[in-house]
Amino acid sequence: MNVPNLLTMSRFLLIPVFLALYLNGHPIWALIVVFAAGLTDMLDGYIARRSGLVTQIGIMLDPLADKLMMLAVVGALLADGDIPWAAAGAMAFREVGMIATGTFFHFRGKRTVPANSFGKLTTVIYYLAIVLLILDQPGGVVALWIAVGLSFATSFVYFTSFKELNSETKSA
Numbered sequence: 810m811n812v813p814n815l816l817t818m819s820r821f822l823l824i825p826v827f828l829a830l831y832l833n834g835h836p837i838w839a840l841i842v843v844f845a846a847g848l849t850d851m852l853d854g855y856i857a858r859r860s861g862l863v864t865q866i867g868i869m870l871d872p873l874a875d876k877l878m879m880l881a882v883v884g885a886l887l888a889d890g891d892i893p894w895a896a897a898g899a900m901a902f903r904e905v906g907m908i909a910t911g912t913f914f915h916f917r918g919k920r921t922v923p924a925n926s927f928g929k930l931t932t933v934i935y936y937l938a939i940v941l942l943i944l945d946q947p948g949g950v951v952a953l954w955i956a957v958g959l960s961f962a963t964s965f966v967y968f969t970s971f972k973e974l975n976s977e978t979k980s981a
Contacts, residue, residue, distance in 0.1 A: 811862045816853035820846045820874035824881045831885045831943075839885075840943045846878050847936060854924075868921045869911065875932070876904045882939055891942050892953060899957050903964060914971070922970045927963040931956055 810818075823846045831839035853871065857863045880901060887897040915921060934956040941949030 811857075811864065811867075813853040813857035813860075813862050814864060814867045814870065816849045816856070817867060817870045817874050820849055820878060823849075824878055827878070828881055828885060831882075832888070836943045840940065843878065843882060843936075843939060843943075846874075847932075850875060865915075865921075869915050872911065872924070873908060876908055879935060880904055886939075886942050891945075892950060896950065896953050896957055900953075900960070903957070903960050907964060907967075914975075919971070919975050922967050922974055925963075925966065925970070927959070927966050931959045931963050934959060 823842050827839050827842040827846075830836075830842060850871070853867070857867055883892065883897050883900050886892045887894065911921065934952060938949050938952035938956050941947070941952055
């Protein structure tokens with residue numbers, strides 16, 4: 810267990826904190842928790858790459874922590890009636906699919922594809938949607954739908970990269 814992995818683990822602990830704050834009527838504090846999770850995400854990746862502390866467990870847990878936080882946020886927004894069921898369902902389908910697929914291949918010894926610019930852009934748009942939705946500003950649902958659409962496109966890029974990365978491993 811190294812510092813980047815501890816930061817990743819802290820994001821798992823922030824999920825129930827977010828839910829407790831948001832569902833008990835403290836949306837601004839809940840939003841601060843989401844941003845704290847985002848900052849630890851950037852920080853753990855930076856430290857891991859800069860210090861040569863990238864680990865397989867970190868590669869697997871980092872996106873899992875991100876996806877679970879996003880699912881918690883979307884679930885809370887759905888519970889409050891702030892987003893349509895279709896958007897939440899599409900997002901949940903994609904996120905759960907990515908978690909299941911990543912886990913399945915990880916335990917079969919396949920190499921994991923690191924985050925790319927499409928994934929980072931999707932995350933930025935999700936964060937924009939979350940801010941707009943939690944602060945009850947216009948455009949939140951539109952931004953969420955854009956992020957959902959982009960996330961499916963990103964999944965295609967990841968699967969293509971995954972296939973290429975793992976076929977190279979076989980032939981090497």
